[in-house]
Each structure stands twice: as structure tokens, then as C-alpha cells.
Amino acid sequence: xxxxxxxxxxxxxxxxxxxxxxxxxxxxxxxxxxxxxxxxxxxxxxxxxxxxxxxxxxxxxxxxxxxxxxxxxxxxxxxxxxxxxxxxxxxxxxxxxxxxxxxxxxxxxxxxxxxxxxxxxxxxxxxxxxxxxxxxxxxxxxxxxxxxxxxxxxxxxxxxxxxxxxxxxxxxxxxxxxxxxxxxxxxxxxxxxxxxxxxxxxxxxxxxxxxxxxxxxxxxxxxxxxxxxxxxxxxxxxxxxxxxxxx
Amino acid sequence: xxxxxxxxxxxxxxxxxxxxxxxxxxxxxxxxxxxxxxxxxxxxxxxxxxxxxxxxxxxxxxxxxxxxxxxxxxxxxxxxxxxxxxxxxxxxxxxxxxxxxxxxxxxxxxxxxxxxxxxxxxxxxxxxxxxxxxxxxxxxxxxxxxxxxxxxxxxxxxxxxxxxxxxxxxxxxxxxxxxxxxxxxxxxxxxxxxxxxxxxxxxxxxxxxxxxxxxxxxxxxxxxxxxxxxxxxxxxxxxxxxxxxxxxxxxxxxxxxxxxxxxxxxxxxxxxxxxxxxxxxxxxxxxxxxxxxxxxxxxxxxxxxxxxxxxxxxxxxxxxxxxxxxxxxxxxxxxxxxxxxxxxxxxxxxxxxxxxxxxxxxxxxxxxxxxxxxxxxxxxxxxxxxxxxxxxxxxxxxxxxxxxxxxxxxx
Numbered sequence: 001x002x003x004x005x006x007x008x009x010x011x012x013x014x015x016x017x018x019x020x021x022x023x024x025x026x027x028x029x030x031x032x033x034x035x036x037x038x039x040x041x042x043x044x045x046x047x048x049x050x051x052x053x054x055x056x057x058x059x060x061x062x063x064x065x066x067x068x069x070x071x072x073x074x075x076x077x078x079x080x081x082x083x084x085x086x087x088x089x090x091x092x093x094x095x096x097x098x099x100x101x102x103x104x105x106x107x108x109x110x111x112x113x114x115x116x117x118x119x120x121x122x123x124x125x126x127x128x129x130x131x132x133x134x135x136x137x138x139x140x141x142x143x144x145x146x147x148x149x150x151x152x153x154x155x156x157x158x159x160x161x162x163x164x165x166x167x168x169x170x171x172x173x174x175x176x177x178x179x180x181x182x183x184x185x186x187x188x189x190x191x192x193x194x195x196x197x198x199x200x201x202x203x204x205x206x207x208x209x210x211x212x213x214x215x216x217x218x219x220x221x222x223x224x225x226x227x228x229x230x231x232x233x234x235x236x237x238x239x240x241x242x243x244x245x246x247x
Numbered sequence: 248x249x250x251x252x253x254x255x256x257x258x259x260x261x262x263x264x265x266x267x268x269x270x271x272x273x274x275x276x277x278x279x280x281x282x283x284x285x286x287x288x289x290x291x292x293x294x295x296x297x298x299x300x301x302x303x304x305x306x307x308x309x310x311x312x313x314x315x316x317x318x319x320x321x322x323x324x325x326x327x328x329x330x331x332x333x334x335x336x337x338x339x340x341x342x343x344x345x346x347x348x349x350x351x352x353x354x355x356x357x358x359x360x361x362x363x364x365x366x367x368x369x370x371x372x373x374x375x376x377x378x379x380x381x382x383x384x385x386x387x388x389x390x391x392x393x394x395x396x397x398x399x400x401x402x403x404x405x406x407x408x409x410x411x412x413x414x415x416x417x418x419x420x421x422x423x424x425x426x427x428x429x430x431x432x433x434x435x436x437x438x439x440x441x442x443x444x445x446x447x448x449x450x451x452x453x454x455x456x457x458x459x460x461x462x463x464x465x466x467x468x469x470x471x472x473x474x475x476x477x478x479x480x481x482x483x484x485x486x487x488x489x490x491x492x493x494x495x496x497x498x499x500x501x502x503x504x505x506x507x508x509x510x511x512x513x514x515x516x517x518x519x520x521x522x523x524x525x526x527x528x529x530x531x532x533x534x535x536x537x538x539x540x541x542x543x544x545x546x547x548x549x550x551x552x553x554x555x556x557x558x559x560x561x562x563x564x565x566x567x568x569x570x571x572x573x574x575x576x577x578x579x580x581x582x583x584x585x586x587x588x589x590x591x592x593x594x595x596x597x598x599x600x601x602x603x604x605x606x607x608x609x610x611x612x613x614x615x616x617x618x619x620x621x622x623x624x625x626x627x628x629x630x631x632x633x634x635x636x637x638x639x640x641x642x643x644x645x646x647x648x649x650x651x652x653x654x655x656x657x658x
Contacts, residue, residue, distance in 0.1 A: 184423050189371075195355060
């Protein structure tokens with residue numbers, strides 16, 4: 001029986017191998033995250049993220065942060081628990097946005113000819129930065145889950161207001177008052193997406209008058225807290241290190 | 248010996264190349280694929296016209312017509328409690344400038360009454376060069392699209408010349424094509440740069456995966472010591488900086504746009520047109536579809552309560568028209584407009600005022616097959632429907648909906 005010897009004999013060689021491993025694995029991981037997270041987000045938030053006339057004060061604000069926190073929470077566990085790297089949320093959200101911009105420009109504009117301002121994705125980076133920095137500062141999933149996830153939900157709408165506010169300026173059109181977002185949705189014909197399909201401004205928050213955003217934001221933050229812990233648990237289950245005993 | 252893996256890989260590669268190289272243009276919107284009973288007994292369109300079929304970018308096209316919500320609505324199709332008048336086109340070749348149903352603006356969805364007739368008008372502005380088959384279309388919640396007649400339309404010109412300007416209630420004139428885009432991109436780039444800086448800071452800490460993994464396992468419960476005080480300070484700066492920028496951007500935007508409204512989600516109610524039958528009644532006594540002859544044969548009891556004698560000039564259903572040229576003529580608008588110019592014959596002649604008469608009608612044409620209406624005999628609800636057009640001496644029309652069970656004749 002021959003003696004098995006390592007091909008790495010010096011610290012320099014080891015360093016080179018580690019770097020090569022990073023160069024091979026990190027791009028693959030990033031692409032997998034972009035793809036998987038993109039599919040997940042399109043299937044859950046979907047139209048709320050696609051169209052400017054779906055970004056309302058109730059459903060968009062509520063749905064987006066809750067469905068968005070799944071992957072960042074799972075990757076928080078993976079990267080923090082095994083590597084002490086606090087960038088799981090930013091990696092997810094930046095990757096998702098990169099994929100979304102490619103999709104919007106190539107698919108929605110390049111193939112279907114919708115104007116790009118109609119399909120600008122939601123801004124989600126600030127939420128991810130907050131979640132990562134709370135994890136880094138606290139070094140605790142518990143604190144990150146309770147405080148970070150609550151801020152995650154709370155800042156979603158204000159972080160996007162700078163982008164969507166211009167589309168909420170009123171306009172009179174054929175005797176109706178519409179927001180510019182409504183008018184864009186009406187003007188640029190979507191054969192398969194009629195007006196009534198929009199799930200917007202529906203709900204029972206009438207007693208709050210026009211101040212429904214804070215209620216929606218607190219609610220989404222509250223649910224995001226629970227979602228964070230559930231997905232940290234899923235991340236834990238999926239990030240187990242298993243040694244292969246026999247090939 | 249056949250190598251299975253290589254064969255499968257070659258096949259996949261060949262199919263991929265074929266699909267990638269040959270992507271045929273879509274020539275229709277699936278209007279023939281819907282079940283025959285659905286097309287015959289939901290929304291019956293008629294008098295659909297377009298103002299022009301050749302136009303330049305920025306020119307306007309007006310589509311007009313009428314639709315009747317069939318009285319014997321199929322039980323397994325959702326009723327039009329919420330519906331939206333739409334246009335079937337491949338993406339925004341046109342922008343919709345206005346739409347009206349009985350003169351009421353159709354920007355919102357509405358509910359319709361079964362058994363009633365409405366007229367519509369849609370004003371479109373050409374946006375990009377294309378030759379398309381466009382349809383009148385009604386989206387019905389939970390029932391899907393109910394497709395009306397189609398027309399081939401050709402737009403020429405350059406999309407770069409297109410503009411779509413409106414003036415807001417705050418007095419600003421904007422182009423909907425590009426409005427707000429620069430601002431949106433600016434914010435996405437800003438946050439993207441911050442995110443990239445954050446990720447690169449960690450990625451350039453040296454090899455990070457294997458060394459950090461080994462160190463975490465080595466330190467165990469003390470693995471948090473891998474995070475330096477400097478890194479925690481950077482985290483704190485990032486947290487505070489992010490929240491400050493978000494809050495500042497919110498209030499700055501509020502100052503720039505003090506007048507904003509929520510998205511509008513109202514519904515409108517539109518009363519139907521007055522009775523289009525003008526006092527003519529028709530009731531189907533017996534109806535059969537002769538498979539070999541591609542002919543619908545039905546006997547119908549017609550009562551004329553008008554003051555003029557009437558004759559049957561047309562039967563229409565599922566966007567197909569069977570004409571009786573002795574009474575009324577029509578030619579196909581284009582190659583895909585199904586008009587059987589000599590497709591309707593009937594026995595019984597003129598129905599005089601106050602008279603009730605049995606008419607025996609035959610509607611024959613290859614369209615029964617080419618438009619897949621003959622499939623009705625295999626549908627789960629084998630009842631037919633359509634509109635009869637009676638004409639008096641002054642060509643005034645009485646439009647009457649008929650329908651009932653349909654029995655196939657195979658031999």
C-alpha cells in the first residue's frame with residue numbers, strides 16, 4: 001500500500017490554494033444565489049416588484065420585506081456561523097438586484113418594449129446593509145432577528161420613497177384623477193395584466209385614514225422578525241457539514 | 248455501439264440550436280384555442296372597426312364596436328362582475344390614450360350586466376414599428392381574456408420619435424417614456440456602490456472561505472473574537488449612515504413632491520345600451536350541427552313586434568359572420584377576418600309585423616372547422632349561442648341573441 005502525501009508542502013502553496021478556492025467557489029455561490037433568489041422573489045413578490053403601478057402603500061410594503069428576508073436570513077446563518085462573515089443579506093440583495101436589472105433591461109425593455117421607468121425594481125440594499133451591520137455589531141442572531149428584522153421592515157418604504165414619489169404626483173386624464181404610476185400602467189398596454197389584477201390598496205386599514213404606511217411597515221417588520229428566525233433555522237438545517245466516509 | 252450519454256447530449260444541443268436559431272414570430276393570440284362554447288356564449292362582439300390599418304409612429308388609431316354579454320352564460324365560467332376593456336397586442340406597440348364604454352372612461356375596471364349590450368371606443372397612439380394582429384379584448388376576473396375580432400395593422404416609423412407627454416395637476420409637463428428614470432437609476436447606483444464596497448471589504452480580507460472556516464472551528468465559542476473592534480466600528484458607521492441617508496432622502500423627497508396621491512383602484516358602473524332587439528323575439532326550437540357538411544342548422548320561432556317587415560341578414564358568433572347576401576353583405580376586412588359572405592340561407596322569408604313564423608336557418612362554412620367551432624360537440628357544455636341580425640326595408644337592424652342545446656349529426 002502506497003503512502004498518501006499532500007501536494008501542498010509550503011505555506012505559500014497553501015495560501016495559493018485557498019485563494020484559488022475562493023476564486024472558484026465565490027462566483028459560483030454568487031450566481032446560484034442570484035438565480036435561486038431571483039426565482040423565489042419573482043414567484044412571491046412578482047408583480048409588486050415588476051410594475052410601477054403595483055407599488056402601493058399596503059400590499060407592496062407588506063409583501064416585499066417579508067418574502068425578501070428568507071434568503072438573507074438563511075445565508076446569515078451560513079456565512080456567520082461557519083465563516084464569521086456578516087454580508088449574507090447584502091450579497092443576497094445586491095445579487096438579486098443585479099439579476100433584476102438584467103431581467104428588466106433584457107426582457108421587459110429589450111423583448112417586450114416596456115419603458116424602463118415602468119419596471120424599475122424596488123430598492124432593497126439599505127435594508128440588507130442594516131441587517132448585516134446589526135449582525136456585525138451585535139454578533140447575535142437573536143438581536144439581529146428582533147432589532148435588525150424590525151428595521152428591515154420599517155425602512156423599506158422610506159428607502160423607496162425617493163424613487164416612487166415622482167410617480168405619485170396626480171394627473172387629470174379623461175376626466176379622472178390618476179397618479180402618474182396609474183397612468184403609465186393604463187397607457188402601456190399589458191394584454192395579460194388587466195387593471196383589476198393589481199392587488200393594491202385593499203384591506204381593512206380604513207380607520208387609519210391616509211396614514212396606512214406606518215401600520216403596514218410595522219406589521220411587515222413584525223412578521224419579518226418571525227420569518228428571520230424560521231429561515232435562520234432552515235439555513236442551519238441546510239448548512240450542516242457532513243463528512244463523506246466512503247466514496 | 249450507441250453511446251447513450253453522447254446521444255442525449257447531442258440531441259439536447261441540436262434542439263437548443265434549432266430553438267435558438269428558429270424563433271418564429273407569433274401570428275395570433277390563441278383566439279381559436281378557446282373552447283367553442285366559451286367563444287359562442289360569453290361575449291359576442293360585432294360592428295368592430297379600426298380607423299386605419301397603416302399608420303406612422305405618433306399617429307392615432309381608433310377602434311370601435313359593440314359587445315353583447317350572452318344571456319345564457321356558461322355555468323363554469325365566472326360572470327363579469329369585474330372586467331376590463333383591453334387590447335390584445337404584443338407588448339406596447341401602441342399606447343392607450345383613451346378608452347370608453349358607452350361614453351364612460353374605461354381607465355378602471357367595471358362590472359357588466361349579463362344579457363346587455365355596450366359600445367366601446369379605444370384610442371391608441373402608435374409607439375413602435377411593427378406589423379401586428381390586434382384584437383379587441385375583454386379581461387374578466389376569474390374567467391380570463393375574452394377575445395374579440397382581430398385586424399392586421401402596420402406601424403412604420405422610428406420609435407425614437409415617439410413621445411408621450413402629459414401635464415400633471417401640479418403644472419409640470421412630463422414624458423411618460425422616461426419620467427423619473429434618471430432619479431431611480433441614481434438611487435440604485437448609489438446603494439449599489441455602497442453594497443459593492445461592503446462586499447469587497449470582506450472579500451479582500453485575504454482568502455476567506457477555507458481559512459475562516461478553519462478558524463471558526465478552531466476557536467469554537469470564541470469565534471466572535473475574529474471580528475475586530477475596527478470592523479464593529481465600521482458596522483456601526485454603516486448602520487447609522489444607512490438609516491440617516493434613508494431618513495434624509497425621505498424628507499427631501501417629501502419636500503420636492505409635497506402633493507402626492509395613492510395609487511387609484513376604484514371601480515366604475517356603466518349602464519348598458521337600450522334594447523337592441525327593437526321588439527323582435529326569437530326562440531330556438533331545434534338545432535343540429537351537421538359534421539360532414541360543416542353546417543349549423545336550426546329552426547327558430549321569430550315574432551316581429553316592430554312596425555316593419557323584417558328579413559334575416561346575418562348570424563354571428565365567436566367573431567365569425569355568416570352573411571345572407573340577399574339581405575346584407577360584408578367582405579372580410581383582411582386575410583384573417585372570418586366572414587362567410589354567402590354562408591347563411593334560410594327558409595321562411597319575410598316576417599311581417601305582428602307575425603310569428605318558424606324560420607329554418609343554415610349557416611355553412613369551412614370556418615366551423617378552421618376556427619375549431621366544430622369542436623363544440625366535444626365540449627363539456629354543448630350548447631351554442633349567437634346573434635341574429637334582422638333587417639327591415641330601411642336596413643334598420645334588430646339584433647337578437649339566440650341559443651340552446653346543439654345536437655351533432657355524424658351520419
